Amino acid sequence: xxxxxxxxxxxxxxxxxxxxxxxxxxxxxxxxxxxxxxxxxxxxxxxxxxxxxxxxxxxxxxxxxxxxxxxxxxxxxxxxxxxxxxxxxxxxxxxxxxxxxxxxxxxxxxxxxxxxxxxxxxxxxxxxxxxxxxxxxxxxxxxxxxxxxxxxxxxxxxxxxxxxxxxxxxxxxxxxxxxxxxxxxxxxxxxxxxxxxxxxxxxxxxxxxxxxxxxxxxxxxxxxxxxxxxxxxxxxxxxxxxxxxxxxxxxxxxxxxxxxxxx
Amino acid sequence: xxxxxxxxxxxxxxxxxxxxxxxxxxxxxxxxxxxxxxxxxxxxxxxxxxxxxxxxxxxxxxxxxxxxxxxxxxxxxxxxxxxxxxxxxxxxxxxxxxxxxxxxxxxxxxxxxxxxxxxxxxxxxxxxxxxxxxxxxxxxxxxxxxxxxxxxxxxxxxxxxxxxxxxxxxxxxxxxxxxxxxxxxxxxxxxxxxxxxxxxxxxxxxxxxxxxxxxxxxxxxxxxxxxxxxxxxxxxxxxxxxxxxxxxxxxxxxxxxxxxxxx
Numbered sequence: 001x002x003x004x005x006x007x008x009x010x011x012x013x014x015x016x017x018x019x020x021x022x023x024x025x026x027x028x029x030x031x032x033x034x035x036x037x038x039x040x041x042x043x044x045x046x047x048x049x050x051x052x053x054x055x056x057x058x059x060x061x062x063x064x065x066x067x068x069x070x071x072x073x074x075x076x077x078x079x080x081x082x083x084x085x086x087x088x089x090x091x092x093x094x095x096x097x098x099x100x101x102x103x104x105x106x107x108x109x110x111x112x113x114x115x116x117x118x119x120x121x122x123x124x125x126x127x128x129x130x131x132x133x134x135x136x137x138x139x140x141x142x143x144x145x146x147x148x149x150x151x152x153x154x155x156x157x158x159x160x161x162x163x164x165x166x167x168x169x170x171x172x173x174x175x176x177x178x179x180x181x182x183x184x185x186x187x188x189x190x191x192x193x194x195x196x197x198x199x200x201x202x203x204x205x206x207x208x209x210x211x212x213x214x215x216x217x218x219x220x221x222x223x224x225x226x227x228x229x230x231x232x233x234x235x236x237x238x239x240x241x242x243x244x245x246x247x248x249x250x251x252x253x254x255x256x257x258x259x260x261x262x263x
Numbered sequence: 264x265x266x267x268x269x270x271x272x273x274x275x276x277x278x279x280x281x282x283x284x285x286x287x288x289x290x291x292x293x294x295x296x297x298x299x300x301x302x303x304x305x306x307x308x309x310x311x312x313x314x315x316x317x318x319x320x321x322x323x324x325x326x327x328x329x330x331x332x333x334x335x336x337x338x339x340x341x342x343x344x345x346x347x348x349x350x351x352x353x354x355x356x357x358x359x360x361x362x363x364x365x366x367x368x369x370x371x372x373x374x375x376x377x378x379x380x381x382x383x384x385x386x387x388x389x390x391x392x393x394x395x396x397x398x399x400x401x402x403x404x405x406x407x408x409x410x411x412x413x414x415x416x417x418x419x420x421x422x423x424x425x426x427x428x429x430x431x432x433x434x435x436x437x438x439x440x441x442x443x444x445x446x447x448x449x450x451x452x453x454x455x456x457x458x459x460x461x462x463x464x465x466x467x468x469x470x471x472x473x474x475x476x477x478x479x480x481x482x483x484x485x486x487x488x489x490x491x492x493x494x495x496x497x498x499x500x501x502x503x504x505x506x507x508x509x510x511x512x513x514x515x516x517x518x519x520x521x522x523x524x525x526x
Contacts, residue, residue: 133509142502167505202523239522240405242430245515246396252512253519259502260465 013058013085021058021089021101027154034104036156039090044098046166048074052102058086059098091158104156113189117210118258121147121191123178123226124217125247128153132163133248134215139167141255146173147181147212149223178214182229185212191231192258193222194250198233201254207261215251218244276321276348284321284352284364290417297367299419302353307361309429311337315365321349322361354421367419376452380473381521384410384454386441386489387480388510391416395426396511397478402430404518409436410444410475412486441477445492448475454494455521456485457513461496464517470524478514481507 021037023029030036035055038047041063047054048070057071057078064071064078071078083095090099113119120143125131131153138146153160155173164171182191190211192204214230216222222230236245236253245253284300286292293299298318301310304326310317311333320334320341327334327341334341346358353362376382383406388394394416401409416423418436427434445454453474455467477493479485485493499508499516508516 133512136505137508137512139503139505140499140501140508142504144503165505165507170504236403236519237522237526238403239526240402240407241433242399242402242428244428245400245403246511248509249396249400249512249515252508253515256499256516256519259500263500263502 013079013081013089017058017079018089021056021099024101025091025158027157030104030154030156035101036104036161037091037158038100038102038161039092039096039098039158040162041097043161043166044100045070046169047100047102050169052105052169054100055103056101057098058089058100060086063097092162113185113210113212116143116145117262118143118255119145119147119212120251120255121178121181121212121214122152123149123214123222124151124220125215126151126153126217128157128159129163130246130248131155131157132160132165132168134251135160135164135167135171135173137248137252137255138171139164141252141259143255144171146171147178148173148175149178150175178223178226179229182212182226189231191229192234192254193227193230193232194254195222195233195235196244198235200237201234201257202237204232204234204257204261207258210262213251213254213258215247218247276342276344276352280321280342281352284319284362287364288354288421290420293367293417293419298364299367299424300354300421301363301365301424302355302359302361302421303425304360306424306429307363308333309432310363310365313432315368315432317363318366319364320361321352321363323349326360355425376448376473376475379406379408380525381406381518382408382410382475383514383518384441384444384475384477385415386412386477386485387414387483388478389414389416389480391420391422392426393509393511394418394420395423395428395431397514398423398427398430398434398436400511400515400518401434402427404515404522406518407434409434410441411436411438412441413438441486441489442492445475445489452494454492455497455517456490456493456495457517458485458496458498459507461498463500464497464520465500467495467497467520467524470521473525476514476517476521478510481510 024035024037038044045067054074054076057076058081059078061080086099087095120138161168190209193214287298287300301307308330317337317339320339321344322341324343349362350358383401424431453472456477
């Protein structure tokens with residue numbers, strides 16, 4: 001910090017405030033209370049600019065100064081605290097300028113392929129960093145809906161939120177058994193499954209039709225129970241010796257090809 | 264574990280062994296001793312099958328049993344230990360079956376573009392996970408040489424090695440000031456710089472010529488001092504609202520396009 005503040009922070013967070021925020025580090029408590037944490041200056045600023053229901057904001061005076069208009073607009077009163085206090089309630093290791101407590105939105109439900117030409121379906125992606133990256137990638141490529149198997153990482157895990165870099169604000173995520181999801185789709189829906197031995201994605205012919213892109217975990221791939229729903233087995237061609245790509249990297253490469261081929 | 268072993272492990276690692284391995288968690292000691300750690304069953308098995316100079320191997324009896332031929336072939340004597348002992352000397356949080364101490368190879372030096380149609384140059388990629396991912400991606404796309412600015416993460420950081428999933432065995436990495444590197448290249452070398460406002464990579468015309476792909480960090484982009492060396496500013500087209508992609512994800516998408524366009 002090291003510079004003069006017009007309003008110095010001296011007040012300490014109450015034990016109750018600390019306990020309430022820290023409780024949300026745990027999945028069980030997030031679920032019980034229907035709240036989660038959004039941490040970091042940039043993403044909290046993005047959150048404030050959105051319509052999401054912010055329940056509480058803890059921030060440095062510097063942050064509060066810089067974003068006073070957004071804070072007012074969100075209709076909340078920020079709690080000023082020091083960077084050290086923020087670190088003590090945050091899941092982040094290093095200091096950051098703001099932490100928000102947010103009410104979990106109602107579970108997104110799958111709408112229709114008509115509104116979303118491509119849907120991303122995730123089968124057992126249990127690493128939170130990967131789920132966050134996948135949200136960011138979906139957001140880059142204009143995919144607005146993720147459908148996740150129940151074993152996929154929890155959307156409100158702080159690591160997911162952090163890795164998504166604000167994209168959780170724009171991409172709807174629903175959790176449901178994927179066999180039921182696929183069974184509910186119109187008969188002629190294309191379902192692209194990412195495998196290591198499918199057809200080359202570079203030459204995929206019918207990207208313009210849209211459909212579902214299904215990604216499995218690096219460790220287990222796409223569940224065999226879902227294989228019957230896959231209408232097109234696709235692959236990213238390898239030019240070297242690595243055995244595989246990370247699931248988020250692979251999804252990005254496939255989405256890039258789909259967007260290129262349909263545009 | 265929970266099943267019977269023909270040779271039960273009872274011996275404990277000596278204090279000296281524990282100290283020697285743990286010292287290599289630290290960059291300073293890795294540099295002083297010229298050794299680093301490779302951790303995890305799969306990558307240690309890959310390591311043993313390579314020509315890399317393994318100096319010591321700590322592993323569970325199960326691992327030693329399964330890979331006895333490779334261990335013999337590598338000419339080393341494995342130290343049997345329990346999963347708990349492995350965890351106590353490892354940088355990994357969860358148990359894994361093997362940990363190797365490896366002599367750092369002589370610093371890779373840049374060879375020539377004739378042998379490597381594409382080189383990946385990294386400007387200040389200081390996150391170890393990103394560097395590891397970039398190694399894996401380079402390996403997938405047949406890029407065998409990385410040239411890193413001195414501020415880029417250290418190759419022998421255990422997080423880099425882990426994220427590379429064995430690709431550190433196949434991709435040569437050198438560290439040097441990038442301005443000197445670019446100045447040393449033949450005049451007609453293509454240098455593609457990844458920017459947010461360049462030409463669309465989907466239509467890049469001269470991928471067949473090869474060259475250098477330069478990636479900057481997410482936070483700072485490509486240093487302004489390196490901009491004069493960039494002959495082609497390129498961009499991944501966005502179809503949604505995310506501000507940017509992770510540097511490793513972006514590199515993968517660009518490499519996929521370059522490989523597609525030149526094949």
